[in-house]
Amino acid sequence: MSFASGRHFLQIPGPTNVPDQVLRAMSAPTIDHRGPQFAAMVPPLLEALKPVFGTTGDVVLYPSSGTGAWEAALVNTLSPGDRVLCFETGHFATLWQAMARDLGLEVDFVPGDWRHPVDPAEVSARLTPETKAVLVVHNETSTGVTSDIAAVRRAMGDHPALLMVDTVSSLGSIDYRHDEWGVDVTVSCSQKGLMLPPGLGLTAVSAKALAASGGSRRSYWAWQPIIEANKRGAFPYTPPTNLLYGLREALHMLHSEGLPEVYARHARHAAATRAAVQGWGLELLCLDPSAYSNTLTAILVPGADHVREVILDRFDMSLGAGLGKVAGEVFRIGHLGHFNDLSLAGTLSGVQMGLQIAGVPVKDGVSAALSLLAEA
Ligand code: PLP
Known part of the structure; x- marks a missing residue:
């Protein structure tokens, strides 16, 4: 496609569509990050972020991607040689445990079929007295499977291991x-549910995790200096000021809608997407209905990459590739972030037309999704 009028449909499961008001907020002039205006911005920004994590404790921001925040989690709490327990729920769980190995940790990696969530019974069965941390991906972006974190925690009982959770796409x-x-x-x-461009790593840290401060070498990733500087409205490095403007606006949007309403909107769009998939007669990758992801849907189809290419070429819509x-x-269809009923209707229409053009024998699934959307 040489020229495309109208807006590109960015329906990968992140980066997601950045709202115009967030883009506008980010276009304000960069200010002195050691000046009073910046210092006044930081504490309320961190306070507004805490409810999104469901914490009243410390949150730490980095100019990094999610991968940086993964590394920070490991090097701030563990020492080389420590044992960690990980579960093969998909591509990102596999990458996080590979990073743990690279950092000299001993990894117990419980195999999985990429179609189910973490089984809490496996958590209690695999914990050993030496386990120092349990690493779980809440929402596997590669598979559209969500694990039950409360159940994982319960399965750990009173074991002293730290629980570390990746919420990149949730x-x-x-x-x-x-x-x-x-x-x-x-x-x-930043680049998924928070509706920002990539570039911010975010972390919530419990008092127990802060106290753990394992023996790994760290400098840039060290939590403590950042938390200390943040109390004065500062950072121990040049912060990504314009991303922070964007974060302030995105948090304002999330709180204005209301977090319960935001979560309900995502659940509804996920259900409508699955109604379309069922109508098409296609198979979901996720085999456990209690673990269906509310932010993305992964669909099994022969020639999946060709389907995506056709859809990009004909309808200027990007869908997620298999990883x-x-x-x-x-x-994978991303249905998260800055998204509404008509964005979903457009997305599903594009997918249905693309499947038909690519020669996949599908029936109408869009009508079922639209009926579901019209109901609410
Ligand atoms: N974890 C999950 C679940 C992800 O989906 C991703 C990226 O999509 C990452 C970690 C890595 O984050 P990043 O690509 O921002 O480094």
């Missing part, structure tokens, strides 16, 4: 409760 879209569920480190980033073990076997 924070700000799926109900999440860092404090209530007893999570020690929650890792996330890792399911590369070429699935495509």
Whole structure:
């Protein structure tokens, strides 16, 4: 496609569409990050972020992607040689445990089929007296499967291991409760439910995680100096000022809608998407209905990459590719962030037309989704 009129449909499961008001907020002039105006911005910004994590404790921001916040979680709490327990729920869980190995940790990696959430019974069965941390991806962006974090925590009983959770594709879209569920480190980033461009890593840290301060070497990633500087409205490095303007606006949007309403909107759009998939007669990658993701749907279809190419070419819409073990076997529809009923209607229409043009024998699924949307 050489020229495309109208707006591109960015329906990958992140980066997501950045709202115009967030883009406008980010276009304000960069200010002195050591001056009074910046210092006044930081504390209310961090306070507004805390409810999204479901915490009243410390939150830490980095100019980084989610991968940086992953590394921060590990190097702030653990020492080389420590044992961690990880679960193969998909591509991102696989990458996080690989990083743990790179950092010299001993990883117990429980195999999985990429179609189910973490099984809490496996958590209690696999914990050993040496386990120092349990690492779980809340919402596997590669598979569209959401694990039950409260159940994982319960399965840990009174074991002293830290619970670390990746909420990269769930924070700000799926109900999440860092404090209530007893999570020690929650890792996330800016480019998904928070509706910002990539570039911010975000972390909520429990008092127990802060106290753990393992023996790994760290400098840039060290939480404590950042938390100390933040109390004065400062950062120990040049902060990404314009992303912080954007974050302030995005948090204002989320709180204006109301977090419960934001979560309900995502649940509704996910249900409508699944109604379309069922109508098309296609198969979801996720096999456990209690673990269907509210932020993305991964669909098994022969020639998935060709379908995506057709849709990009004909309708100027980007869909998520299959990653890792399911590369070429699935495509993923992102339905998170700055998104409404008509964005979903357009998305599903584009997918249905693309499937038909690509020669996949599908029946009408859009009508079922539209009926569901019209009901509410
Ligand atoms: N964890 C999950 C669940 C993700 O979806 C991603 C990226 O999509 C990451 C971690 C890595 O984040 P980033 O690409 O921002 O480094």
